[in-house]
Amino acid sequence: MRRPLRQGGPGGGWDEVCALVAGDGACVVYAEVDDWVPADLGAASLAEDLGADHARLERMPASRNRDRFVAARLFLKSAAGAVLGAGPRELELAYKPGGRPYLRGIDQLDVGLSHTEGLLVVGLTRFGRIGVDTEPADRRMLELGTEAMACTPHELEALERVPAERRDRELVRLWTLKEAYSKAIGQGLRFRFTEFGFGPEDARVRMLRPDGTPGAGDEWSFHSWLVEDAYTVSAAVHDPDFGELRLTDPGSSAS
Template structure:
C-alpha cells in the first residue's frame, strides 16, 4: 500500500459530510444516520460508553450479540476492559446492521492483520472504530475506505521528542506559529488525523507519522509530504471537530473509484450461503 494512495474520484457528494451523529443507545436515533448513509454513502456516529454497556456482563445472550468477539470478551478479566469492549462492539454491530438493513446479531465482524475490523462477507462496506475515555466513535462507508480516531483534547503531547517522532518538518514549523495555549490542542488534532488516515489505508502505526502530515486547522485538508507539498488530491475528505468540548475526533475518507453501491442490504450484498448461515446462527 503506497503512503499517498490516489487515483480515486473527487468526493463532491460527500463534501458536506458533517460532524459525527450522536446515538444515545440501540434506540438511536437512527433517522439522521439513515439519511446520511443513503444520500452520501458514508456516516459517522459517536456515543457514550455508559449508553452501550450491557446491563449484565455475564448474560449468556452476549454470545449472540457479540458473535466471534464473544470468546475474546469471555477471556477478559478486568471489568472496565470488558465494559469498553462489549460497548464498542455492540455499537459496531448496530451501525453495520443499520447500514445493511439486517439484525445487528447477524453482522459478523472479523479483523485484518493489525486488528482493523471489517464486515465478513461484505467487502463493499468499510468500517472504522475508535474509543477514548467515555467516547465511542464509528465511521462506515460504501464508497471506499474510512478511518476515524478520537483523543482527549487535553492529552499532553507537547515535547521535542514527541514532535520529532510524530510531526514533519513542515508541521513543526506550523506548530511554532501557534499560540502557546493552543499548541497542545493542535498537536492532538494532527495526531488524530494521522491515526485516521493510517487506519483508512489499512496501515495503522506501520508508517512513521513524521513521513506525512497535514496543514493548519480551518482550511481544506489534504495529506502533505514532509516538505508540505500535496501528497493526495480531492479523492480524500479529511477533517476534525471537537465533541463535548473534551474530545478531538478526526476522520479520513477515500473514494476508491468503484462507484456507489446504493443497495447495501445484507440480502443483496452477502453470498446467499453465508447469509443463510448467519441467520441460522442468530436463531432467525
C-alpha cells in the same frame, strides 16, 4: 462531510445515520460508552451479540477497557446493521492483519472504529474506505517526545507558529488525523507518522509530504471536529470515484 452525529443507547433510532450514508455516502457517529455497556457482561445472550469477539471478552479481566471493548463492538454492529437493514447478530465483525475491523462477507459498507475514555466513534461509508480516531481534546502531548515521533519537519515549523496555549490541541488534531488515515489504509501505528503530514485547521485539510508539498489526491478527504466540548474526532475517507464525499459543510474541518 457532515459533523458527527450523536447516538443514544441501543433503543435509539438510526434514521438520520441511514439518511446520511444513503445521501452523502459516509457518516461518523459517536456515543457514550456507558450507554452501550450491557448491565450483565456474563449474560449468555452476549455471546450471540459479539460473535467471535466473545472469546476475547472472556479472556479480559474486569476493567474499563473491557467495558469499552464490548460497548464499541455492539455500537459498531448496531450502526452497520441499521444501514444495511440487518440485525446486529447477522453481522460478523472480523479483523485485517493490522487490526482493521471489517464486516465479513459484506463489501458494500466499510467501517471504522475508535474509542477513548467515555467515548465511542464509528465511521461508515458505502464508498472506498474510512478510518476514524478520537482522543481527549486536552490530552497533553507537548514536551513528551510526541512531536518528534509524530510530526514532519513542516508540521514542526507550523506548530511553532501556533499560540502556545493552543499547541497541545493542535498536536492532538494532527495525531488523530494520522491515526485515522493509518487505520483507513490498514496500517495503524506501523506506518511512520513522520512520513506524512497535514495542513492547518483553518483551510481544507490536505495530506502533505514531509516538506509540506501536496501528498494525496482528491480521492481522499480529511476532517476533524470537537465533539461534546471534550474530544477531538478525526476521519479519513477514501472515495475512489471522487464522488460526493468531496462536498463538505463549511465547518467540517474545524476542531
